[in-house]
Amino acid sequence: MEFLYEYGLFFAKTLTFVVAVAAIVAIIVGAAVKPKAKKGEISIDDLSEQLADLKQNFIENTLSKKELKAYFKQQKAEAKEQQDKDPKPRLYVIDFNGSIDAHEVESLREEITAILTIADKEKDKVLVRLESGGGVVHGYGLAASQLQRLRNAGIHLTVAIDKVAASGGYMMACVANEIVAAPFAIVGSIGVIAQIPNFNKILKKNDVDFEQITAGEYKRTLTLFGENTEKGREKFKEEIEQTHGLFKTFVSEQRPSLDIDSVATGEHWFATQAFDRGLVDKIETSDDILLNQADERQIYKVKYKVKKNLTDKLAVGLSSSISQAGVNLMSRFKGMNP
Numbered sequence: 001m002e003f004l005y006e007y008g009l010f011f012a013k014t015l016t017f018v019v020a021v022a023a024i025v026a027i028i029v030g031a032a033v034k035p036k037a038k039k040g041e042i043s044i045d046d047l048s049e050q051l052a053d054l055k056q057n058f059i060e061n062t063l064s065k066k067e068l069k070a071y072f073k074q075q076k077a078e079a080k081e082q083q084d085k086d087p088k089p090r091l092y093v094i095d096f097n098g099s100i101d102a103h104e105v106e107s108l109r110e111e112i113t114a115i116l117t118i119a120d121k122e123k124d125k126v127l128v129r130l131e132s133g134g135g136v137v138h139g140y141g142l143a144a145s146q147l148q149r150l151r152n153a154g155i156h157l158t159v160a161i162d163k164v165a166a167s168g169g170y171m172m173a174c175v176a177n178e179i180v181a182a183p184f185a186i187v188g189s190i191g192v193i194a195q196i197p198n199f200n201k202i203l204k205k206n207d208v209d210f211e212q213i214t215a216g217e218y219k220r221t222l223t224l225f226g227e228n229t230e231k232g233r234e235k236f237k238e239e240i241e242q243t244h245g246l247f248k249t250f251v252s253e254q255r256p257s258l259d260i261d262s263v264a265t266g267e268h269w270f271a272t273q274a275f276d277r278g279l280v281d282k283i284e285t286s287d288d289i290l291l292n293q294a295d296e297r298q299i300y301k302v303k304y305k306v307k308k309n310l311t312d313k314l315a316v317g318l319s320s321s322i323s324q325a326g327v328n329l330m331s332r333f334k335g336m337n338p
Helices: 002-032 047-060 065-083 105-118 137-152 168-173 200-205 230-254 271-276 286-293 310-336
Strands: 040-046 090-097 125-131 156-161 164-166 178-181 186-188 268-270 298-306
Touching: 040 047, 040 105, 047 065, 047 286, 047 298, 090 105, 105 137, 105 298, 125 164, 125 168, 125 286, 137 156, 137 168, 137 230, 156 164, 156 168, 156 286, 164 168, 168 186, 168 230, 178 271, 186 271, 268 271
Parallel strands: 090 125, 090 298, 125 156, 156 178, 164 186
Antiparallel strands: 040 298, 186 268
């Protein structure tokens, strides 16, 4: 037993040393190699095929032999009939799960560009499955502008909200021709918030001086460490009100039927309530949309994936190895101490 304990301790020390050396090497290599812009690629998943496979698997496991034979006969006849028809129009699906800084807009830009190069504006449609509680104004403003590219090209755009599209998320959603939301999805929050802590009193209490030199009366309105003035607060509030005004104007232009003053209070609502206020057009989940469109359209999911460089691959591999080694070591110790 003592030997096993000593061996486990030696193994842990060795593993720690190896990890430390690998981390140092990775840092040196990362610093030495000139950083390059990460390149990615567009991947396309055939959702129609996935739905067909799901249906096929379910049918094969539920129908009797006689029913199954009749079903296959019908499928064969439909497939032959489809060959003589024109190809189905397409539905392109994009997933956007937004964070506070809206960095996902970089992938959204590539996905929309790819769709615009091939989509037929007369027949094809785009569905964006949107999930976001909002974030920085400039980030979500750009994301909304990316969706506007589809509208400008004459392509019908539907936004589906299954969980939440609030604040910046709704700024994106309102660009769509049609907004569809699940019954309990959170929608709205057409408002602006900004908050910043101030540590000036703590610094004074500990006799720490803080100096900040600016050129321009309103270069800095509120500060983290300096003493905020009433004039600075008023200017900051004025900027917030201006941003809110631009937000309201944008939503009004996209959805002119809205009573913007009644919904732009910063409040949010469940989709069933938002429907009554005109914030959404239909109560339905994104899954229902796909199922309803499956017979009429060929459905493709478009995703932009960034290629991982050598450092990223090493980091992921190293992290996985450490995690697995830790799990194995803990399992051995638990086995020795029932």
